[in-house]
Amino acid sequence: MESGAPSQREVLFSVRNLSKVFPDFGGKGGGFRALSGLNLDIFAGECLLVAGSNGSGKTVLMKILAALMDMSGGEVLFRGLALGKALPRLRRELGLVFQDADAQIVGETVAEDVAFGPKNLGFSGSALEERVNRTLESMGLSAKRDFPSRDLSGGEKRRLAVAGILAMGCGIIIMDEPFANLDYFGVLQVLELIRDEKARGATLIILTHELEKVLAFADRLLILDRGKLRDDGKPEDVLDRLLPEYGIRDPRQSYRSAGDCTWLPA
Ligand SMILES: Nc1ncnc2c1ncn2[C@@H]1O[C@H](COP(=O)(O)OP(=O)(O)OP(=O)(O)O)[C@@H](O)[C@H]1O
Numbered sequence: 001m002e003s004g005a006p007s008q009r010e011v012l013f014s015v016r017n018l019s020k021v022f023p024d025f026g027g028k029g030g031g032f033r034a035l036s037g038l039n040l041d042i043f044a045g046e047c048l049l050v051a052g053s054n055g056s057g058k059t060v061l062m063k064i065l066a067a068l069m070d071m072s073g074g075e076v077l078f079r080g081l082a083l084g085k086a087l088p089r090l091r092r093e094l095g096l097v098f099q100d101a102d103a104q105i106v107g108e109t110v111a112e113d114v115a116f117g118p119k120n121l122g123f124s125g126s127a128l129e130e131r132v133n134r135t136l137e138s139m140g141l142s143a144k145r146d147f148p149s150r151d152l153s154g155g156e157k158r159r160l161a162v163a164g165i166l167a168m169g170c171g172i173i174i175m176d177e178p179f180a181n182l183d184y185f186g187v188l189q190v191l192e193l194i195r196d197e198k199a200r201g202a203t204l205i206i207l208t209h210e211l212e213k214v215l216a217f218a219d220r221l222l223i224l225d226r227g228k229l230r231d232d233g234k235p236e237d238v239l240d241r242l243l244p245e246y247g248i249r250d251p252r253q254s255y256r257s258a259g260d261c262t263w264l265p266a
């Protein structure tokens, strides 16, 4: 397994032999292994795509990297420091878009929600206002700025979650299923954000099974399958090696007519 990222780049996260075991509710004992023996380095400035079917461990990995969940074994370093020690820096540098957009809502109104992160980072007055306005505009939420956040539609909540992270200007962004619930324009807006953040030099970690939407921006593709890291490399190479058991559709397959447009092979 070769890595697609150049080795001379600064390592942000070092993951060594990481495992996560949840208590077993089935009575069999031994627990449920959500992650087993993961080894990977994540480099500054790369756009890393983590693909895997439902339950493969993507969100658990994200939560552990973000120090929101304990690991059961192994080690994760952030900039060479154990996560516990690196916590203040990690909190400053890392922005998260959660899979569950509702879990991310912190402000009563849309504008208050977007302002929350930058305020915590010390922005105020016109600098804060300008940031919030620009971000709402880029995620198509300007008209909803005084709307109660909780009453947004599912896709609007996803836009809001992305807007909140964008407004913080974080150097590292992890997005868990950022396209879920989004309509066509919503997907385009998130893709533009990914493109712009990448150009700005941000490190992007995108967890998704919707490869076809974003693969072009990926420097590296990881495949998680039942808690194991099955592949890690340049997207083109990893796709050439895809196994059916990973449950991932090769997005290079195209459609010729409306009659071909289904994911279920004829
Ligand atoms: N708190 C928990 N307690 C017990 N099991 C858990 C817990 N959180 C996750 N799991 C289990 O760990 C496995 C991996 O979950 P995870 O949420 O990481 O999957 P995922 O790859 O993000 O899937 P999806 O594509 O559906 O979002 C799943 O089988 C899940 O049931």
Ligand SMILES: [Mg+2]
Residues within 6 Å of the ligand: 058, 059, 060, 099, 176
């Ligand atoms: Mg998930």
